[in-house]
Amino acid sequence: MSKQYEFTLDEDDKKYLAEHLHESDQSRNEALKEIRNWLIEEKPDLHARLDDKYILPFLRGSKFNLEKTKTKLTNYYVMRRDRSEWFRNRDPTLPELQELVKLGVFVPLKLSSENRLVVIIRTAAHNPKKHKMEDVFKVGKMVLDVAAMTVERTQIYGIVAIFDMDGVGLAHALQLTPSMIKNAVHAWQNYHCKPKQLEFINAPVHVNVMMNVFKSFMSEKLRKRVKVHFKGTDGLYHNVDRSILPPEYGGDGDDMESLIGYWNRTLLSYREWFADDEQYKAE
Missing domain, CATH: 1.10.8 (Helicase, Ruva Protein; domain 3)
Incomplete structure (x- = not known):
């Protein structure tokens, strides 16, 4: 029943x-x-x-x-x-996943923006020579699944995704093959919570090359939700209330270390749920 x-x-x-x-x-x-x-x-x-x-x-x-x-x-x-590489073996105690969680590759805030869940995605927090891009995506999906379950308004009002591109280099860009970008965009458009804003901050000058690949796989509606901010984070404050952001991003909210610790503990508490969740997929 x-x-x-x-x-x-x-x-x-x-x-x-x-x-x-x-x-x-x-x-x-x-x-x-x-x-x-x-x-x-x-x-x-x-x-x-x-x-x-x-x-x-x-x-x-x-x-x-x-x-x-x-x-x-x-x-x-x-x-x-x-995409079994994202949805299989989602054990939050695995060392390779623990390391990425503690690096803060995907960190939801506790305070919302117009009832929307705000997530900071640090695109260059990981080491491309050490960490698989598949595991980065896996951790992101794990945190998003738990956040969407624990914060019901996420499924109603959607998500603000802040992509921090500080430190992005060629090695990071090379990890994102066109097929991987296509799969990532497909996931955004078919997941159970909608991306309402996609804010790219600290964007390098050459980011347009990568962004054009992303946009080529997006629906027209999603493309209109993309904003790219060069030279820091100032442009972000026009779209997201500065006060809810961590101090590292010029705000008054919880700092990144405490947020990372909170989500790591939360993921670990869902270990049995993740193990059971693996069975739910198409034949």
């Missing part, structure tokens, strides 16, 4: 859901029932999670359009099969 969803958010969230995502108590219950039956009867080969809390983010990400929801769910569980 699948576990039923209980609404625990506030009235402002309920109003936003009704106005922007076409979600009401009735539409939610009807859509969850229809999608679950579709997964059981027509798509058992996806091996999808059937609990409400795992189906609902895809409905919200598709504004309760059932056909779009079915497409997103299919793409997501096929991706989990095809």
Whole structure:
């Protein structure tokens, strides 16, 4: 028996859901029932999670359009099969993953921006000679999965991704092959929480070459959400409230060390969940 969803958010969230995502108590219950039956009867080969809390983010990400929801769910569980390098062996105690978590390659903030989860992605924190790009992506997906579960508003209002490009060199760029970039963009567009802003800060002058490859795989809607800020972080403050950012980025929020420690402890507490999660993927 699948576990039923209980609404625990506030009235402002309920109003936003009704106005922007076409979600009401009735539409939610009807859509969850229809999608679950579709997964059981027509798509058992996806091996999808059937609990409400795992189906609902895809409905919200598709504004309760059932056909779009079915497409997103299919793409997501096929991706989990095809990108096994991201979704297999997601044990947060593994040394190679622990090292990347502690380097802060993917760090959500505790404070939100217009109810959106803000994530700092330090694109050059890892050593390309030592760390696999596949593991960098794996850690990012692990943290995002937990953040989206623990902060429900993420699936409603989406994500602000801040890509800190400070220190990016040729070795980092060479790790990002066109096929890997294509897979990364495909994941952004089919994940259970939407990227609403993509802010690239500390961008080197030659970043346009790499950005053009990224944009070539993006939908028109996603391309419009990309902002590139050269020469530091000042341009970021026009789009993200400075006060919520860590001191390392000119803000008054928690520092990066404490945030990294918090997310490392949180990931470790989800070790059993990650082990169980590995089974959910298309045949």
